Amino acid sequence: MTTPNDEGELYVRIRIGAASAVLAGLLAVGAAVPAQADDHSTPQDRSTYSQESARAGSGIGAFETKGDNVHFSHTVRGAINAHGWWKRLSGPATKAKVTIELQVKSGTGWRTLNTGSKTVYSGGGSAKRASAAWKCTNLIQKHTFRSVIDVDLIGYPDQANKKVTAAQTLYCGT
Numbered sequence: 001m002t003t004p005n006d007e008g009e010l011y012v013r014i015r016i017g018a019a020s021a022v023l024a025g026l027l028a029v030g031a032a033v034p035a036q037a038d039d040h041s042t043p044q045d046r047s048t049y050s051q052e053s054a055r056a057g058s059g060i061g062a063f064e065t066k067g068d069n070v071h072f073s074h075t076v077r078g079a080i081n082a083h084g085w086w087k088r089l090s091g092p093a094t095k096a097k098v099t100i101e102l103q104v105k106s107g108t109g110w111r112t113l114n115t116g117s118k119t120v121y122s123g124g125g126s127a128k129r130a131s132a133a134w135k136c137t138n139l140i141q142k143h144t145f146r147s148v149i150d151v152d153l154i155g156y157p158d159q160a161n162k163k164v165t166a167a168q169t170l171y172c173g174t
Contacts, residue, residue, distance in 0.1 A: 061091010063151065065163040066124060070102060070145035072170065078136050080172050082165065084149035085129035088122035093153040095121055102132035104174050105144040105167070113174060119154065138173035145170060 067084040084100035099117040103110040116132035132147065149163040 061093060062089040063087060063091070063093070063096070063122070063153070064089060065149050065151045065161070067100065067147055067149040067163055067165050069165050070147055070168045070170070072172075073133060076133065076135070078139060079133050080136060080145060080170060081131055081133035082145075082147035083129045083131045084116075084147065084151075084163070085120065085124040086122055086151040087124070091156075093156050095119055095154040097152045097154065098130040099150045099152070100130045100132045101148045102134055103146050103148060105146075110146065134172070134174070136172035136174075139171050141173035142169060142171050143174055144168065145172070 064087045065084070066087055068082060070080055070082045073079040073081045080102070082100060082102050084098050086096050086098060088094070097117060097119045099115065101112045102114045102116075103112050105111075113134045114132045116130045118130040120128045120130070122128070130149075144167050146167045147165045149165070150160075152158060
């Protein structure tokens with residue numbers, strides 16, 4: 001039979017053990033989940049992978065995500081478009097899948113109107129870029145547009161960094 005003091009010690013040990021288990025679980029979840037900003041509508045603009053990460057053993061080298069601002073098309077009347085490409089600075093990768101989202105400001109966030117994707121070599125120009133376009137419903141309404149560009153190197157892991165182009169206000173109905 002246990003004495004009241006033994007029961008008290010047992011109760012304290014159980015509470016400490018349970019609290020330790022809960023704390024360990026929270027720390028494990030905190031380490032596994034990356035920190036996020038409160039505003040989920042704006043991707044971070046991290047368009048260049050640094051040489052430091054390349055030296056740390058990631059194996060991807062360094063590259064720059066590039067893109068132009070949303071603009072009226074020079075080939076399709078009454079349409080807007082944007083282009084995304086990448087430039088290799090160092091490392092072994094030669095091709096990447098470039099994805100571009102053409103977005104319009106909607107309320108407090110951004111809404112994707114169209115997405116384009118293409119696997120290309122480093123460089124830019126019409127053959128080495130992805131594009132996204134939108135046919136304007138009218139040329140009277142004014143809206144604000146941007147593009148979000150993601151580059152995924154073929155055969156190499158990379159981070160989830162994306163380039164966000166500067167917002168452009170155009171007379172283009174959506």
